Amino acid sequence: MSAADRTAVVTGASSGIGAATARQLAEAGYRVVLTARRKDRVETLAAELTAAGHRAEAYALDVTDRAAVDAFAASLDRYPSVDVLINNAGGALGTEPVAEGDPADWRAMYEVNVLGVLHMTQALLPALRASGDGTVLILTSTAGHAAYEGGGGYVAAKHAAHTIAATLRLELVGEPIRVIEIAPGMVKTEGFALTRMRGDESKAEAVYAGVRSPLTADDVADTITWAITRPSHVNIDLLVVRPRAQAANHKVHRES
Template sequence: MTSQSPSQTPTGTSNGTAVVTGASSGIGAATARRLAAEGFSVVCAARRTDRIEELAAGIGGRAVSCDVTDPQAVERLVAEAGEDVTLVINNAGGALGMEPVVEADLDAWQTMYAANVLGAAAVTKAFLPTLITNQGQVIFVTSTAADGGYEGGAGYCAAKAAERSIVQSLRLEIVDQPVRVSEVAPGMVHTEEFSLTRFHGDQERADTVYAGVAAPLVADDIADVIGWIATRPEHVNIDRITVRPRAQAAQHKVHREA
């Protein structure tokens, strides 16, 4: 995807400041790098301070330690990001476990809901006044899991469907305001941590998710899409983009080579 030339914002910078949550690895880290290349001043937010400090140093950005489920941490993130924020990427979240409902770990469900749903809502709510002032944009990284349930995925699917509902409601609620609201729904993305975290560090089980899939997506593929959305003209809103590897025709249909 080819981006347009960066437009001048009221702050005088090329594209203003972008805040990326969950920036310590995977899609978040790749997005931070992509947005820096697009001319944004990037605030890298995540719980793992050492990782985001290294990332920020490499892209000329800033690192802010933040757990999106902690209201005080979100307030601190807003304060440290400053008044030039024109873009917020709600990427923090993730999946935990893959048990059927009858064996559900409800503590894990609560953790997923807190990060994927309440965290995204809290960050969006906190930054919305600034985004309105700066005629900005918020992009939610959801998942094709929001499209419907699959076996073992009830907790994660529910969380991502709820996050999608925030996107849909928010767009309706602020249609009279100069803020664009977008969603990127990735399918099968092979990152270093997503499945490993889901299966509590079980590398062998995590590897089976991608077994036989010739070319799953990688984090840079999603960052490429986010960078393109973020640099559209102000009157263009990309409601939702679903991104899957060619081998994944649907959430339940994946071609695997022998």
């Protein structure tokens, strides 16, 4: 199949990495279905892409709502095939140590980063299988591979998402479905740090203070698009991508 015959579903497409990925996949020739809770944002992006001559549709969706996810999956019957699922929706809340973490924050992070991936993957697997050449991509984080102080809830959730990718790859071997995990390090995107810092702009900016070039949403989207557009027999099991200034979660070069 050429990209022109393929449909890609992108979750969390209202901003940041999700929006950038939708743009790049559309430019690569894919029909993109943009989902996010913020209906106005995905509709604006879909209109932008359509005006540029691409094929794009918007669908308001909360990936933590299983009934809504199932209804969304059923609505995809109108397409010739569903070929790619980008599990991008996620997020972090707070930087408290484990001893002080709010269970409600941990639950919220688990719901979107883990159960959201589970809901979408389960709901779309039949269509991906039927396509004869499907791809499930799960955007995790370097937090899913190494712990750091103040990240307990997010680290736990992203470790779980990493485990979903690894387990699913084992369970689907021999079937026409690739399972790809992309794990970014420090990425400066619209809203991620601000949400994590509960709206405190000074704390959000401090995350990137002194770092000359953190990754951008476009950097990660480029990595995702590259992985997806490899020949069908090539599976990028796991790709960790960091800015040059970051050697590990806890080791970042900051200029004065």
